[in-house]
Amino acid sequence: MSVQEVFGLAPLVALLGLVVFAMWAVVWVVRYVRADAMTRQSIRQAVRVRWGWKRLAQMLKLCATDKMPTALASLANTDGKPVKPRVLVPALKVTHDAYGVIARATCLPGVGLAEFQKAAPYLADAWRMTRVSALPGDKPGQVMLRGVRVDPLITPTVHVPSGRPPAEYATWDLGVDEFGMPVFVPLKEVPGVAIGGLPGFGKTSCVNRLVCDWAPSPAVQFVFFDGKVSHAHEGDYADLVQRAFAFCGDDLEEANKLLKELVELRRARSASIRKVLGKKNMWHVGPSADWPLIVIVIDEAHTYFRDHKGSDTATKRLAAFAAENARLTEDLVKKGRSVGFLTLLTTQKTTGDAIPTFIRDVCPVGLSFAQKTADAAVAALGDDIREWPDASPVLLQDPAYVGVAVMSQHGRLGFIRIRTPYVADEDAARVAEATAHLVHHPARLLENLTGRTVVDLTKDDPEPPAMAA
Numbered sequence: 001m002s003v004q005e006v007f008g009l010a011p012l013v014a015l016l017g018l019v020v021f022a023m024w025a026v027v028w029v030v031r032y033v034r035a036d037a038m039t040r041q042s043i044r045q046a047v048r049v050r051w052g053w054k055r056l057a058q059m060l061k062l063c064a065t066d067k068m069p070t071a072l073a074s075l076a077n078t079d080g081k082p083v084k085p086r087v088l089v090p091a092l093k094v095t096h097d098a099y100g101v102i103a104r105a106t107c108l109p110g111v112g113l114a115e116f117q118k119a120a121p122y123l124a125d126a127w128r129m130t131r132v133s134a135l136p137g138d139k140p141g142q143v144m145l146r147g148v149r150v151d152p153l154i155t156p157t158v159h160v161p162s163g164r165p166p167a168e169y170a171t172w173d174l175g176v177d178e179f180g181m182p183v184f185v186p187l188k189e190v191p192g193v194a195i196g197g198l199p200g201f202g203k204t205s206c207v208n209r210l211v212c213d214w215a216p217s218p219a220v221q222f223v224f225f226d227g228k229v230s231h232a233h234e235g236d237y238a239d240l241v242q243r244a245f246a247f248c249g250d251d252l253e254e255a256n257k258l259l260k261e262l263v264e265l266r267r268a269r270s271a272s273i274r275k276v277l278g279k280k281n282m283w284h285v286g287p288s289a290d291w292p293l294i295v296i297v298i299d300e301a302h303t304y305f306r307d308h309k310g311s312d313t314a315t316k317r318l319a320a321f322a323a324e325n326a327r328l329t330e331d332l333v334k335k336g337r338s339v340g341f342l343t344l345l346t347t348q349k350t351t352g353d354a355i356p357t358f359i360r361d362v363c364p365v366g367l368s369f370a371q372k373t374a375d376a377a378v379a380a381l382g383d384d385i386r387e388w389p390d391a392s393p394v395l396l397q398d399p400a401y402v403g404v405a406v407m408s409q410h411g412r413l414g415f416i417r418i419r420t421p422y423v424a425d426e427d428a429a430r431v432a433e434a435t436a437h438l439v440h441h442p443a444r445l446l447e448n449l450t451g452r453t454v455v456d457l458t459k460d461d462p463e464p465p466a467m468a469a
């Protein structure tokens, strides 16, 4: 092809470029028009971030100077004058969502995560964001800058359960963190979760979400203890109870009976797991409809474990039941993980009198909604929370923080704050009703597998525990 012919193609290439540009512009206009008001604002912000980046990066010293001329520059330098050093600016890829922008920057020599973290408050000012955080990127040599315009923590969200089985077993989709990033907690191989927080700050709603999301799976069976009510229809579990194979109200003796049954089931599973599943640990094969994950929700847990002081017979009897309930729950948490038990305990204050420390301390996941005192925060999240005063749940007492919890980070230092979504009662009822047919007593399921009686549900009330003298 001659040079003239190549030049002759130029208009065609230009036209093609124009068509591609026009299509790209149409895609963006359609995206912009279809987006909600918050996302549109983020799109405009993302454009500004991209356009102003080269100048801003230099002003904030987020660039490197390369004094060594490139081979090309050396060849082109025929007049012998010194070649000007090059200023390198980190490449920035910007995306957006409703809360703000996510920018991925490449690191340069001398400009890494620490430099971006130092510059984060100035980036927030320049980008008109409430908060910018610099986090390690998805790939080595990359930093992720998350800018939020609206504070996700004080923006209430609603979750409408899909009614479809979860894509992955035992993954708890909790909500979004303070940077609007989704928070998932893997609950595989986790024996217990302790949730604390002042009344009315969203503990039950948080558990509701988990139940609603997991209920469509036949590989999960639920049992609810609600220490706030005497009968299921009176309380928070009035609708969800349809999806549970057992329910217990605030009666300590009844709770004792149900906990004993669950411990018997735990023992039976431990005794037969090798034969039935061919493994010592259920998580090596995952839960199934025949060997489901048993999720035990103990709401207002203090009702069942609280020490009762007094020398009269009735009080002594309650104290004996409470002590034994704690021991039985300890068994389920300490020995239940590998055979498919997950216990979720919620209480207003996770101090030792509400959830005995021998149970609380073996729950690897701890979550706290608002707390009144630093001591209560320590009880819920451990001593480390004292070193992270900004993340303390004591700061969440404002009504704007209903639904916001603090959790220690998996594999990272410090704590994260999470905005959990609200699940409407009607939605919970809809899911529970639609999935009620999936309820099977795990003891009966085990009997089908082993041909042996596991828990005799027809048995009369068991012997009460021995009372203290």
Ligand SMILES: Nc1ncnc2c1ncn2[C@@H]1O[C@H](COP(=O)(O)OP(=O)(O)OP(=O)(O)O)[C@@H](O)[C@H]1O
Binding pocket: 156, 157, 197, 198, 199, 200, 201, 202, 203, 204, 205, 206, 236, 348, 402, 403, 404, 420, 421, 422, 423
């Ligand atoms: N994630 C949330 N977002 C917004 N509002 C919420 C959220 N969770 C709960 N709420 C509101 O707070 C109220 C109380 O919530 P919930 O019953 O979950 O609190 P709780 O901590 O379990 O209280 P208690 O200890 O008294 O049972 C709900 O009825 C709802 O109006």
